[in-house]
Amino acid sequence: MSNENAMAELLRFYRVQQLLFKEASLLDAWQLQEWLALFTDDGSYFVPPTDVPAEEADPAKHLYYIADNHDRLTERVIRLDKKTCHSEYPRSKVQRLVSNILIDDVAADGTITVKAAFTVYRSKNGITDTFMGNYVYVLKEQGDELKISRKTCNLALNGLRPQAKISIIL
Amino acid sequence: MNTPYIIDDQEGGRFKVARNTFTSQEVFEQERDRIFQNCWLYLGHESELSKPGDFVARSVAGQNLLFVKGRDGVIRALFNVCPHRGATVCREKKGNSKSFQCMYHGWVFKNTGEIAHLSGEPAYEDNFKDDGNCDLRHVPHFDQYAGFYFVAFKKEIEPLADYLAGAKEYLDIVANQSAAGMEIIGGTQEYSIGANWKLLVENSVDGYHAEATHATYLDYLMNTNGSLTATRLAGKGHDLGNGHAVIEYSAPWGRPIAQWIPMWGETGKAELDRVYAELVERLGEDKAKQMATLNRNMIIFPNLVINDIMAITVRTFYPTAPNEMMVNGFALGVIDESDWRREYRLSNFLEFIGPGGFATPDDVEALEQCQRGFQSAANVPWNDISKGMKAKTPSFDDEVQMRAFWREWNRRMTSEEG
Ligand code: FES
Ligand SMILES: [Fe+2]
Numbered sequence: 393m394s395n396e397n398a399m400a401e402l403l404r405f406y407r408v409q410q411l412l413f414k415e416a417s418l419l420d421a422w423q424l425q426e427w428l429a430l431f432t433d434d435g436s437y438f439v440p441p442t443d444v445p446a447e448e449a450d451p452a453k454h455l456y457y458i459a460d461n462h463d464r465l466t467e468r469v470i471r472l473d474k475k476t477c478h479s480e481y482p483r484s485k486v487q488r489l490v491s492n493i494l495i496d497d498v499a500a501d502g503t504i505t506v507k508a509a510f511t512v513y514r515s516k517n518g519i520t521d522t523f524m525g526n527y528v529y530v531l532k533e534q535g536d537e538l539k540i541s542r543k544t545c546n547l548a549l550n551g552l553r554p555q556a557k558i559s560i561i562l
Numbered sequence: 563m564n565t566p567y568i569i570d571d572q573e574g575g576r577f578k579v580a581r582n583t584f585t586s587q588e589v590f591e592q593e594r595d596r597i598f599q600n601c602w603l604y605l606g607h608e609s610e611l612s613k614p615g616d617f618v619a620r621s622v623a624g625q626n627l628l629f630v631k632g633r634d635g636v637i638r639a640l641f642n643v644c645p646h647r648g649a650t651v652c653r654e655k656k657g658n659s660k661s662f663q664c665m666y667h668g669w670v671f672k673n674t675g676e677i678a679h680l681s682g683e684p685a686y687e688d689n690f691k692d693d694g695n696c697d698l699r700h701v702p703h704f705d706q707y708a709g710f711y712f713v714a715f716k717k718e719i720e721p722l723a724d725y726l727a728g729a730k731e732y733l734d735i736v737a738n739q740s741a742a743g744m745e746i747i748g749g750t751q752e753y754s755i756g757a758n759w760k761l762l763v764e765n766s767v768d769g770y771h772a773e774a775t776h777a778t779y780l781d782y783l784m785n786t787n788g789s790l791t792a793t794r795l796a797g798k799g800h801d802l803g804n805g806h807a808v809i810e811y812s813a814p815w816g817r818p819i820a821q822w823i824p825m826w827g828e829t830g831k832a833e834l835d836r837v838y839a840e841l842v843e844r845l846g847e848d849k850a851k852q853m854a855t856l857n858r859n860m861i862i863f864p865n866l867v868i869n870d871i872m873a874i875t876v877r878t879f880y881p882t883a884p885n886e887m888m889v890n891g892f893a894l895g896v897i898d899e900s901d902w903r904r905e906y907r908l909s910n911f912l913e914f915i916g917p918g919g920f921a922t923p924d925d926v927e928a929l930e931q932c933q934r935g936f937q938s939a940a941n942v943p944w945n946d947i948s949k950g951m952k953a954k955t956p957s958f959d960d961e962v963q964m965r966a967f968w969r970e971w972n973r974r975m976t977s978e979e980g
Contacts, residue, residue: 439918441749443655452905455749455893458918459909467782471920476777479923517930519756551752552917553888556930559923 401495408506408531409493411538416488419561424469427561431540432532437465438544439558446546457547457558472561479559484516486560490527503541504531510545514560521555523562524548565943568972570965575951577965581939584758584932589975590884596974597864598623600716602725604866604878605629608709609745609897611637615658615673621888622713623865623880626650627701629711632674633660639701639713640675651698662698671698708737709744710866710876728802729862735853736870739819740896741844746876747908751891751916757929758936759865759879759887763967765925766867766877767859769799769809769959770949775928779920782913783814787823797856797958799950805863805970807963810856815872815914818907819896820854826906833902861963863970868894873911885933891916 393401411430418427431437439458440449451459460468475481492509499505505528512523530542545562552558567589569578583589603622606629610618617630619642626642628651644651649666652659661678663670670679675698677691690696703714705722707730712722723730737744755762765771772795773780797811816823820838822831841850858870867877874894879887893911895904914921935942947968950960 442752443750444748449749451908452901453748455747455751455908455916456912456918457751457916459912463786464909464913467785468920470785471778471782474778474781476781477924478775479927517934551750551754553752553754554756554886555917556753556755557917557923557926559927 404498404504405493405495407538408495408504411531411540412490412493412506412508412527412529415540416490420486420488422483422486424472424561428466428469431462431465431543432534434462435465435540436461436542437468437561438542439562440544440546442547442549442551457552468561477559479557482516484514484560486515487513492526496528502533504538505529506531510562512560512562514555523555523558525562567975568968569944570969570972572951575948577946577948577951577961577968579945579947579968581936581943581945584760584936585884585939587884590881592975593881594623596977597971598715598880600714600719600974601864602703602705602712602714602719602722603864604862604876605639605704605711605713607744607746607876607892607894608637608706608711609743610656613658615660616656617652617659617673618656619652619654620890622878624882625715627713628652628662628698630673633672634674636674637706637711638675639704639711640698641701643699644669645677645696645698669696675700708733710737725804726862727804727806728800729804729806729808729860732802732808732858732860733862733868735849735858736868736874736894738845739841739853740899741840742897744874744894745897747893747895747904749893751889753889753891753917754882755879755887755889755926755929756885757887757926757933758884759881760967760971761929761932762879762887762889763861763865763867764947764964765929766869767799767807767809767861767963767967768961769795769797769811769859769957770961771925771928772959775924776921778924779914780814782920786825787814787816793821795958799956799958799960799962801962801966802860803966805967806861807966808858808860809958809963810852810858811958812855813857813871816906816910817854817857817872818899818903818910820850829902830906833900837903859963861967863967869915872914873907875911875915 437460440456444454471477489511490508494507496507497505508527514521525547528544531538532541567580567583611631614631614633628640628642631637642652644664651664652662661670668681672678677696680691701713793812793814795813799809801807820834822834860868869875876892879889881887895907916922947961947964950956956962
């Protein structure tokens, strides 16, 4: 690999990593509107079921936990910002750890597919729930910014036992 | 326990439930024997086993069962427990297989349950396996109604059709939504809730809590559909006998069986008009209207919920401790429905129901907060479910359906025979 190519790859990785870390820090701070702004205008967000292999899962054919197009994702953020969102009011404390970032593919049009591992801790009422799994992102250049066009959270869990619910954004 | 579990004062219009029924270890253990060993319990839906060899391994009230269609085409319920020394035989959740091999000493069973290979057979007496003692055991009672399969463990039990009583009529409404039949859609919502299982029974048929608990969901409908005034929340509650109950009501959300909302556009309207016309032709105007426009939340005693609301969910749950339950939620759809309708059905499902929906997480919060409240049971001992007790026709947001459940629960928990 030439030095130039290596620099370009390094830069790309750095931008991706910064985006993912920025996202995690916004979510940890409950800055949900700012988080939503990281998505493209048609950005979508998915949490597939835990009993269907990730490669097969399809939100048009399988029962997911979450399958939000941009409209519903916007509504999810509106809901989470309300006091009447009882499961998250008072708000839980959340902490994300994102790692194992791997750039999986770079398409000719600049679309980047990224995999990463996550652990999300949620504490409320003296109980801490742990969510873990891997993210699959499809990122797109918009202007000179990298935006999230699709985010899938594949849970490495046998169902939500004992977490019960995904009342936060993973 | 010295105090009663319930106070059912019909004259005075008061119905109370003792909060220690949600917290007591003794009650929890008695429920295992008196309720879960003694009732018909939901196992699975016929659509989950379409080909010979299809199987689903599922836990019902804590017991590992195998729901399987044998090579002979017969659907069975077997204990997924090795007759040899007790290991769980099938450790995959679902699939298709001609046989099952126990990992411990290698006994092999046909998908009909019969022993196929007894490893080290020469060391056993001749004819050792001929009397069936090496076969997987059948669950004592196994039957289906409208495609819903149930098991019962007790030796003597009334036939399923009698047990289901008035619930049959409503199961038919769910099962007949298409001439092609209904199917469980792949993907299960599996979760647990840190609350007593009876709280979910009550919550699943509780029309009273919608406006307070689900305020954000109703806001969401308003945002996405412009107005809520078109269809109001209104309807009735029915005691269906034997502890089963249903609420049936109109509501402002869209239903993929023929209640259209603006969000679904003209294509959606044309499609649902076709669906509705088919229903009218097949079932008549009255049935079609009931099926298409009314919502139903139904509890089949003790632990099956079928909610035919903005989508259809089949939900079953059982306690693992007084303050914990395991829940399995499924989506039911019409076989061969268009891609459009399937997609909207699932989209509708997810916007309300399940661990990531706009509603269920708040139900979970409510249930867990009740469970916390019950820690004061010694000092604040009674729940109240008197709403609408003197009403001639109870409203969908009264509490008649909970009273139906609790009367049956109390009868079984206090009867002489046990
Ligand atoms: S326990 Fe299954 S073969 Fe021994
Ligand atoms: Fe609810």
